[in-house]
Amino acid sequence: MAGAVAPRVAPPSVAAGRLGGRVGHMAFWAGIWGVALAALLYLLLPTLIIVFASFTAGEYITFPPQGLSLRWFGRLMALEEVRISAWRSVVVATGATAVAVVLGVAAAFPLVRGQFAGREALNALLMSPLILPSLVYGLAALMFVSAIGVPLSVPVLVLSHVAIIVPYVIRTTAASLALLDPHLEEAARSLGANAWKTFVRVILPNLLPGVATGAAFAFISSFDNLTVSLFLAGPRVETLPIRLFAMINFDLDPAAAAISAVLVLVTFAVVLLAHWAVGLTRLVRL
Amino acid sequence: MSRPMQTPADLCLVGVTRRYGPVTAVDRVHLDVAPGEFLTLLGPSGCGKTTLLKCIAGFLAPTAGEIVLRGEVINDVLPHLRNIGIVFQHYALFPHMTVAENIAFGLAMRKRPRAEIARRVDEMLRLVKLPGFSERYPHQLSGGQQQRVALARVLAVEPVLLLLDEPFGALDKKLRVQMQIEVKQLITPLGVTTIFVTHDQEEAIRMSDRVAVMNAGRIVQCDAPGVIYDRPRDVFVADFIGTSNLLDAKVRGAHTDRLRVEVAGVSFEVRVEAGGPTSGEAAVMMVRPENLALSDTPPPEQPCWAGVVSFALHAGPVMEYEVIVGDTSRLRVSRPRMQAEGGKVWSPGDRVAVTVVDPSAVRVFATHADHAPRSQSTS
Numbered sequence: 001m002a003g004a005v006a007p008r009v010a011p012p013s014v015a016a017g018r019l020g021g022r023v024g025h026m027a028f029w030a031g032i033w034g035v036a037l038a039a040l041l042y043l044l045l046p047t048l049i050i051v052f053a054s055f056t057a058g059e060y061i062t063f064p065p066q067g068l069s070l071r072w073f074g075r076l077m078a079l080e081e082v083r084i085s086a087w088r089s090v091v092v093a094t095g096a097t098a099v100a101v102v103l104g105v106a107a108a109f110p111l112v113r114g115q116f117a118g119r120e121a122l123n124a125l126l127m128s129p130l131i132l133p134s135l136v137y138g139l140a141a142l143m144f145v146s147a148i149g150v151p152l153s154v155p156v157l158v159l160s161h162v163a164i165i166v167p168y169v170i171r172t173t174a175a176s177l178a179l180l181d182p183h184l185e186e187a188a189r190s191l192g193a194n195a196w197k198t199f200v201r202v203i204l205p206n207l208l209p210g211v212a213t214g215a216a217f218a219f220i221s222s223f224d225n226l227t228v229s230l231f232l233a234g235p236r237v238e239t240l241p242i243r244l245f246a247m248i249n250f251d252l253d254p255a256a257a258a259i260s261a262v263l264v265l266v267t268f269a270v271v272l273l274a275h276w277a278v279g280l281t282r283l284v285r286l
Numbered sequence: 287m288s289r290p291m292q293t294p295a296d297l298c299l300v301g302v303t304r305r306y307g308p309v310t311a312v313d314r315v316h317l318d319v320a321p322g323e324f325l326t327l328l329g330p331s332g333c334g335k336t337t338l339l340k341c342i343a344g345f346l347a348p349t350a351g352e353i354v355l356r357g358e359v360i361n362d363v364l365p366h367l368r369n370i371g372i373v374f375q376h377y378a379l380f381p382h383m384t385v386a387e388n389i390a391f392g393l394a395m396r397k398r399p400r401a402e403i404a405r406r407v408d409e410m411l412r413l414v415k416l417p418g419f420s421e422r423y424p425h426q427l428s429g430g431q432q433q434r435v436a437l438a439r440v441l442a443v444e445p446v447l448l449l450l451d452e453p454f455g456a457l458d459k460k461l462r463v464q465m466q467i468e469v470k471q472l473i474t475p476l477g478v479t480t481i482f483v484t485h486d487q488e489e490a491i492r493m494s495d496r497v498a499v500m501n502a503g504r505i506v507q508c509d510a511p512g513v514i515y516d517r518p519r520d521v522f523v524a525d526f527i528g529t530s531n532l533l534d535a536k537v538r539g540a541h542t543d544r545l546r547v548e549v550a551g552v553s554f555e556v557r558v559e560a561g562g563p564t565s566g567e568a569a570v571m572m573v574r575p576e577n578l579a580l581s582d583t584p585p586p587e588q589p590c591w592a593g594v595v596s597f598a599l600h601a602g603p604v605m606e607y608e609v610i611v612g613d614t615s616r617l618r619v620s621r622p623r624m625q626a627e628g629g630k631v632w633s634p635g636d637r638v639a640v641t642v643v644d645p646s647a648v649r650v651f652a653t654h655a656d657h658a659p660r661s662q663s664t665s
Contacts, residue, residue: 187374187379188391189344189345191443192392192395193391194364206380
């Protein structure tokens with residue numbers, strides 16, 4: 001029967017449509033790439049400029065820099081208050097991240113595996129520090145701390161940072177946990193592991209990518225934090241962002257640009273470290 | 287439902303019930319599993335078989351009833367203290383551990399000495415034919431290999447009871463059949479009591495000593511595979527196991543153990559067991575497709591339907607036909623292609639006579655309101 005039908009020629013419109021489709025396709029991708037590159041440039045350019053400016057040999061922040069030197073970084077090292085505040089920022093961010101990881105991983109479990117009324121509400125509540133204006137939180141925390149009569153100190157600063165960075169750990173850990181096959185836990189239990197051993201030997205190793213990513217975000221946002229620290233640092237507990245803020249207010253010399261470059265560098269280093277840690281665990285995953 | 291046991295049962299389920307709020311997922315299940323028996327829980331998805339398995343494993347507490355393992359009620363025993371091994375559908379191998387570490391896990395949890403663990407891991411790898419794979423990670427293995435590692439991991443701890451939760455569901459058909467045979471060959475000599483959960487009736491029939499067919503939280507029938515296939519207790523089992531023609535029938539007369547039923551205008555004499563339909567009642571007659579034969583002309587002195595072939599299709603070893611008889615009744619007929627009817631093959635539109643090959647293999651069920659034919663077809 002099929003042989004009786006005359007062979008049909010593809011109508012010319014098919015080829016025309018094909019050409020039109022190809023042009024449209026290329027235009028689409030050109031548009032996407034164009035927008036993406038523009039956005040990237042817009043986001044990165046100011047940061048690149050300040051980093052470049054920090055290498056100036058001149059007396060003022062200018063772009064392009066007047067000659068290249070590391071003299072402003074050397075000056076940073078010479079400034080004692082900068083060294084002290086940088087070290088304090090590292091200590092605060094490390095401490096806050098450590099506490100946030102413990103709390104965040106613990107909180108992620110009921111949020112993902114639990115089945116109880118108000119789970120979504122609890123999730124929203126735990127995420128709220130991300131949404132609340134941190135200025136408001138800083139003021140509220142300061143009033144709270146003075147109301148209960150605790151003097152401002154490094155531990156108080158650490159705890160106030162924990163509150164704003166713990167959502168990062170919860171988010172990323174919860175995301176990892178949601179992807180984890182619940183049967184892994186059952187398999188471990190049926191093989192004789194109690195709940196504690198199941199957590200340490202089976203669940204936690206598989207959550208490490210999520211925890212590492214969350215910890216990196218948490219560390220960075222604590223290290224960079226200015227608004228909450230302004231309220232809770234107190235006069236003698238200065239962090240690096242506060243120092244930077246003060247220096248910019250005082251006189252805008254290239255040392256401020258150098259501090260900015262250091263902040264960018266630390267952020268980059270932490271991201272790379274997290275990436276490396278995640279990559280390591282990925283190696284033994286699917 | 288339960289058969290007499292020579293030895294005390296390894297696992298007894300006594301009225302096990304599990305409710306989720308208003309929903310009863312498992313409804314008063316009674317089951318005895320003999321030592322070394324391979325028993326299958328078979329049913330459509332949502333029939334409660336997985337819930338029942340989780341109750342046995344200890345991941346869910348039954349709402350009512352008792353789970354008795356080797357004479358001990360284990361309702362309140364934590365899962366890691368039950369010594370029940372499970373193989374999951376997606377194997378649930380620990381992705382961050384090597385094959386050897388996976389197999390060693392259960393032994394390490396039992397604090398066995400290192401040397402013993404190493405020896406046992408080697409032994410298990412040889413048992414599942416994966417020597418030399420000890421340092422691989424699960425993601426470097428094929429589906430069938432992961433399956434074997436999962437089995438080795440469970441068998442390494444010598445569980446009292448082995449639970450297999452749809453273990454072949456993730457494999458393609460050919461590999462599935464191969465793994466069914468392999469698993470069966472592996473488990474049988476070990477003599478470990480096994481409960482196998484599947485929705486695949488073919489798989490259930492191939493592998494089991496007994497099959498417990500579940501529907502809506504209850505065990506409908508628990509028998510040897512042959513009995514389940516040949517003598518289903520009700521329409522649900524008849525429909526779920528294998529392919530069946532379920533035909534509306536009228537009971538025209540009843541004797542002690544025989545019924546005269548009329549199906550699509552043709553009268554049949556059928557054997558029935560006690561509790562069958564009575565005279566005048568509407569009923570359902572079950573005929574397997576392989577129990578029907580086709581011919582060009584009606585054979586003498588044999589009840590037969592006259593019909594028209596509506597489709598014919600090659601299914602490898604058999605030809606499958608659908609024949610329309612009367613106004614609406616559709617009969618599925620499958621004939622082996624080699625011997626039957628001298629290799630004759632019919633085409634759609636051919637007029638044929640349909641006869642029953644073995645009338646003793648025909649079943650008749652009373653039509654209960656909850657067992658209307660086709661209303662609970664296989665899902």
